[in-house]
Amino acid sequence: MDRRDFIRSVGAALASLLAARCYPAATCYTPAMPTPTGEGAWGRLRQPWTELDRLARDASDPERGEATRARLVAGHRAALDELVQTGELDPAVADEMQLAFEGAAYHTWRANAPLTCYLPAPWPDYVTESNVDLARQAEALEAMAAQSDLDPATVAQARASIERDIAFLTMPDAEQQALVAAIVQAAGNSTDYPSLAELDLDIPPESLEAARILVELLLGQR
């Protein structure tokens, strides 16, 4: 994973968290309160993040979605420039934060826009798998391997990838770690789980700083 991939992934992850955040139940007549945006440049920086759900809605119309995305990206850049000018933000960190927002906006737009011939799928960083999906993938693979008389080597490689992804997704949680252990035990020595080395990140300090600031910003700590 390189620097740009990392910071874009941070943006996409933050966008996903924002999209998944809990609201009190709201109806047409009891609208949810908008997220406080704060005052000044930091508030203006937060604003485009809080409008990602609008982008998600607008994305269903290609031209409106593109316009909203362009507006939000420009607004984020303008707020960053303001903070750089006042000396509150390092220019290199600001560039990383902009990259993160562009990643978030692209992720949101791509995940909600109608698919076309040559932008056919959600952005590659948009991971839809859950462990449930992966388990069902494994079931489907076994079923289709028999149904279609698939090449055993191909099936083995596909199965190893599913198992690896399950292992990857389950790493942080103790209960799910037990599942991984069971899979490891069941699979013997033939699996290809990611090593810790594969998870090593070569991320420069300004990218990490940008990620930290963005999290604080969205938590309302700036």
Add this chain to the structure above:
Amino acid sequence: MTRPRLPTLIFEVTRACDHACLHCYNFWNHPDWRGETLPEDGDLRPLMAHVLEQVDCAHVTLTGGEPLLRPDLPDIVRFLAGRDVRVNLVSNGHRLTEERTAELIRGGVTLFELPLLSYRRQTHDALSGCAGAFDAVLAALAHIRAHRGQAVAVFVATRRNIADLYLTLKLAFAFGVRGVMLNRFNPGGRGAGRIEELLPTVEEMRGALAVAEAASQEFHLPISCSIPLQPCLMDMAATPHLGYGFCAAGSERAYYTLDTAGNVRPCNHTPTVLGNAWEKPFTEIIAPARLADFVAAVPDFCLPCARRDECQGGCKAAAQVCYGSLQAEEPFLRHRREQLPFGVTAHPPAGLGAIGSPRGGGRGQHIGHTSLRPGRG
């Protein structure tokens, strides 16, 4: 000067292909094509740089023909990635060995677009015109996932495979694709000679959409119908989980297409050449006036329809290649509209003969030269 912002550019890096798909839409594979031969082995990076310097575009699709027939494909990919351009690779997958797949992913291919035409080997191979295609594409999908790449599968819906859709979607899901393009057969190149054999009926397509709608929810799989389907033939509201696309030519969503000689076309389905990137500035080539005829072309049948601006009658490039006019009814509409479900009265225009019959230019006449000569051969 502001550079035009394009969501994507398509580069046809070769016209050569090692498959002979029955449904192939490449116009140079049309039985009547008498066009020029393009350079195949030159360095394309100067052309790509020349074009990308004139536009604001962060996404390029490499297609063909079969791009993997170019030995320098990894160099092209690295060159584009080095310019911070995301790269889609459209391939039949036959030459995606594990080593080559890993090299391309490392080089910067962010998405592979591969055909998956059936869950049955025999059907996939027959439609591909190539033995071994089925095993090769599944191996490619496995390699891509193993190396943490991303792939979408393309199911071209024809009369020969449309009944296989559900299990093919399940197979695609099993191999971890990020999405599926459910493209109904769009006659163009080689496929223009097989319309009756391959073009699904409206009822078959409706059934396929219903299957896809359910499968999209079952497998949590994004499915898009990228080849236009006419709203007068299909009730799209009945399939809210599917994405639908209409012709984007001339709009902000356009995917201009370049060949190895630098010829620029409105999309990859049409032989219409707007201009050559080596000879004219890109902004001039894609100026609205040059695209006006292409954009305005709508079949007479569609003129009374309230959705004509959105639908445009379907794929006008297919009409152009099959019937010689952008304004003709494209094959799916022409052959299938007798089954119009919403009380639309069919009134076939005069003068439409057999496949490849000559048509007057009218509003649909070509802007640049094209060497497709319908009605000959």
